[in-house]
Structure formats: structure tokens, C-alpha cells
Amino acid sequence: MSNFRRQVWFSGHVQGVGFRYKTVQVASGYDVAGLVKNLDDGRVYLCAVGDEREVKEFTEQLQSVMRDFIRQSDVRDDVCDFKYKGFKIEL
Numbered sequence: 001m002s003n004f005r006r007q008v009w010f011s012g013h014v015q016g017v018g019f020r021y022k023t024v025q026v027a028s029g030y031d032v033a034g035l036v037k038n039l040d041d042g043r044v045y046l047c048a049v050g051d052e053r054e055v056k057e058f059t060e061q062l063q064s065v066m067r068d069f070i071r072q073s074d075v076r077d078d079v080c081d082f083k084y085k086g087f088k089i090e091l
Contacts (some may be wrong), residue, residue: 002079004052006059010044011072019044019069020089023062030058033084037091049084 012020015038023036023046032055034048046062048055064069 002081003049004055005047005049005078005082006055007072007078008046008048008059008071010046010070010072011042011074012067012069013069014044014066015042017069019066020064024087024089025067026062027058027087028090029061030054032058035088035090036086037089041047047084048087049080049082077083 016022020036020038023044027034027048032048032050034045034046034050036046039045046059048058059075063073
């Protein structure tokens with residue numbers, strides 16, 4: 001069974017502002033699984049898996065909540081067989 005997957009690379013002032021913690025908070029309101037982590041180049045990487053509508057609504061809500069910190073979002077949508085359990089911050 002394949003799951004919808006959205007990967008997003010956020011750039012802007014996205015590290016050191018609670019971005020990852022806010023992502024986990026927002027994710028708790030949706031039926032999504034995945035991870036969020038800081039990248040060495042200053043961006044934040046998000047991978048969310050689940051029902052396509054849930055994943056899209058979650059990422060749109062996150063972008064709305066954190067819009068003051070995001071300069072650009074590079075989004076890639078596809079499907080995968082990988083199953084995440086819960087939503088976590090990866091260090």
C-alpha cells in the first residue's frame with residue numbers, strides 16, 4: 001500500500017525559532033506521520049506521510065503558522081511504501 005508523501009525544504013529564518021517544535025504541535029492535529037529536522041545549510045527539512053488531503057492540509061497550516069519565518073518552500077510530492085510511526089524531530 002502506497003502513502004502520499006510530501007517533502008518540504010524550508011528556507012529563511014527557520015532555525016532557532018522553535019520551527020521543529022511548532023511542526024510537531026501542528027502535526028498532532030492531523031493524521032500524519034513523519035519527521036522534521038534542521039539541515040547544516042540553515043534550512044529545515046520536513047517529510048510528512050499519510051492521506052493526501054491530511055498531509056496537504058497539515059503542511060498548509062504549518063506554512064500559515066510559520067509564514068513570518070519562511071522565505072521559500074521547495075515542495076516535492078510523491079508516493080512511498082515507507083510507514084512512519086508518529087511525527088518526530090530528528091536530530
